[in-house]
Amino acid sequence: MIMLRDIISxxxxxxxxxxxxxxxxxxxxxxxxxxxxxxxILQTTGNDNSGLTEAKKLQIEALIKKVYELASALFxxxxxxxxxxxxxxxxxxxxxxxxxxNNELSKTSKNTLDLGRANLTALTEYGTTEGxxxxxxxxxxxYKSILPARRISVFEGKTANEKLKVLLKQALELLTDQIDRxxxxxxTDKPDFYSSYLSxxxxxxxxxxxxxPDNPEPPAQS
Numbered sequence: 001m002i003m004l005r006d007i008i009s010x011x012x013x014x015x016x017x018x019x020x021x022x023x024x025x026x027x028x029x030x031x032x033x034x035x036x037x038x039x040x041i042l043q044t045t046g047n048d049n050s051g052l053t054e055a056k057k058l059q060i061e062a063l064i065k066k067v068y069e070l071a072s073a074l075f076x077x078x079x080x081x082x083x084x085x086x087x088x089x090x091x092x093x094x095x096x097x098x099x100x101x102n103n104e105l106s107k108t109s110k111n112t113l114d115l116g117r118a119n120l121t122a123l124t125e126y127g128t129t130e131g132x133x134x135x136x137x138x139x140x141x142x143y144k145s146i147l148p149a150r151r152i153s154v155f156e157g158k159t160a161n162e163k164l165k166v167l168l169k170q171a172l173e174l175l176t177d178q179i180d181r182x183x184x185x186x187x188t189d190k191p192d193f194y195s196s197y198l199s200x201x202x203x204x205x206x207x208x209x210x211x212x213p214d215n216p217e218p219p220a221q222s
Contacts, residue, residue: 001038004038005035017186024183064098067108067109067113068094070116072090086115086119
């Protein structure tokens with residue numbers, strides 16, 4: 001999958017070079033569609049921790065910071081107007097938010113947003129605007145969209161894995177039997193482009209190291 005992602009990214013970056021080849025364009029978009037289906041299954045089954053993981057972490061951290069920012073303004077307001085009930089509802093730290101389970105963070109974020117909307121007029125002097133609240137609402141919805149809706153059954157997991165194998169086989173066959181062949185003319189016309197493509201096609205085994213021995217044995221004497 002790392003190789004497939006790299007190839008798609010590389011081809012997109014250099015689309016101006018190959019987009020005059022109708023056959024290559026059709027094959028590439030078929031490959032992109034297959035990889036997209038594979039990505040969806042990987043996210044659903046939780047079998048893939050690469051690619052989007054870091055992006056998700058950044059997305060969650062951005063949400064947490066915005067929720068804490070709003071909660072802090074609400075806490076200060078509650079203290080000013082002597083409203084212990086409001087203060088209690090937003091009495092949490094940024095660490096508390098980071099340690100919450102997915103559903104708890106989603107619920108706390110939504111509750112804080114609702115409190116922000118209910119007290120928007122008073123929060124204006126704290127720098128809170130309707131636009132900021134709308135942006136936070138969007139962040140919450142995006143966060144909810146990356147959470148798995150439910151735990152899949154064993155049967156569904158097996159079915160998904162079988163489908164995954166079929167799609168991956170189709171993607172690799174398409175790459176080998178069509179795209180690799182259609183790229184051959186670029187070896188002459190665009191040698192640097194073709195060389196970079198071949199480099200991206202190499203499958204690296206990230207789980208295995210082949211270290212040379214510190215003291216290699218000399219070749220046997222004949």
